[in-house]
Amino acid sequence: MIRKVFPHPIMTAVLTLVWMMLMNAFTPATFVLGLILGIILPILTSCFWPDRPTIRNPLKVAEYIIVVLYDIVVANVQVAYLILFRRNRDLRSRFFTVPLEIRTPEAIAILAGTITMTPGTVSSDISTDGKSLLVHGLNVTDEQETVTGIKSRYEKRLKDIFE
Amino acid sequence: MEFLIELLISAMIVVGGVFALVGSFGLSKLPDLMARLHAPTKATTLGIGGMLIASILYFAFIERTLSVHELLITIFLFLVAPVTAYLVAKTHLHKNRDRQDTAQFQLPPPAGTHKAGWATFNKSEKQSRTEIR
Numbered sequence: 451m452i453r454k455v456f457p458h459p460i461m462t463a464v465l466t467l468v469w470m471m472l473m474n475a476f477t478p479a480t481f482v483l484g485l486i487l488g489i490i491l492p493i494l495t496s497c498f499w500p501d502r503p504t505i506r507n508p509l510k511v512a513e514y515i516i517v518v519l520y521d522i523v524v525a526n527v528q529v530a531y532l533i534l535f536r537r538n539r540d541l542r543s544r545f546f547t548v549p550l551e552i553r554t555p556e557a558i559a560i561l562a563g564t565i566t567m568t569p570g571t572v573s574s575d576i577s578t579d580g581k582s583l584l585v586h587g588l589n590v591t592d593e594q595e596t597v598t599g600i601k602s603r604y605e606k607r608l609k610d611i612f613e
Numbered sequence: 614m615e616f617l618i619e620l621l622i623s624a625m626i627v628v629g630g631v632f633a634l635v636g637s638f639g640l641s642k643l644p645d646l647m648a649r650l651h652a653p654t655k656a657t658t659l660g661i662g663g664m665l666i667a668s669i670l671y672f673a674f675i676e677r678t679l680s681v682h683e684l685l686i687t688i689f690l691f692l693v694a695p696v697t698a699y700l701v702a703k704t705h706l707h708k709n710r711d712r713q714d715t716a717q718f719q720l721p722p723p724a725g726t727h728k729a730g731w732a733t734f735n736k737s738e739k740q741s742r743t744e745i746r
Contacts, residue, residue, distance in 0.1 A: 471681045526632060526659035529651055533639035543648045547721045566695035567658065572650050573695070574702035575731045577723035584720060584731055586702065588651040 457496040460505070462488040503556040503612060510611045517607070521568040528570060532589055545574070546593045548583045548600055557612040558583075564604050571596070618674045622667045629663025632656050646705050654698045661690060706733050 456462055462485075469484030470476055492499075505511065532541065548565075552558060558580065562573040565585055575584035590596055639652030665683040672680040706720070720731060 468685065471685050474679075474681060522655075522658060522662075525655050529639070529655040530632060530635045533635055533642060533652060533656065538642070538644045541644070541648065543645075545647075545720050547723060562699070563691075563695035566654055566698050567691065570651065572647070572654060572698050572702060574647075574699065574706065575733050578730050578732050579723070582723040584723075586647045586650070588648055 458492045461492045465491055505611060507611055514607045518564055525568045541589050543588050545584060545586050548585050548597050550581050552605060552609050554612045557608045561604055561608055622670050625663045625667035629660045633660030636660055650698050654694050703733050
């Protein structure tokens, strides 16, 4: 019964919060309306989300967000530096492969998004077996080092969160 | 105090503006499409981020009201920027599928020993399994 009303409890909470933020008013009225939307929308869209991802460690989520936010700032400065002060022919931009250890689709999606937002890398494709990501680097001098960096910094944390 | 806040707000706006400018400059300066993708996905993020922080500070300290729309804009931006980049990259790969002449268009094979392609070009294994059924 509870599973039928709340197929995705986290989504319900997020939708309610987003609605209250959109209204820019944290009053009981917006909370109730947000909650109604938060209950109806997951039920209507539940056929798109057959599985419910499990989040094992909520504290790690906060840690991950902070790490990624910090890296986004660093990435911005690095890319701005490359754009302004590096001649185009000195850029070593190319594709490389990142083998994946995580198997949860949600975790892979978050990892791909993170790779795009962080230093000098854009994720462009996933392999047919879902075991590696195709990543384009703007300035890759040591491919192995970049791959190990991604795996130890983001993939390990996502593995702790989802698996 | 008021002056300090205003100074901070102006600084955030200038920093944001500079990064947005650099991002747009990178779009025209970088050599090929994949490299160009890096500029708007990153440099512009901090550009808009800076301006949004300035906006939050302004409403919190000068207008004395809490505005959370900026936070939402940031979250939505972080959600859609990678998806846009992914779609542009996919289109680019398809357009240059037959051009293997330069290193720029040569894709490395996926990791692992058995045969698997990139999902843009090859059908995923799950898909073909359902087709057999």
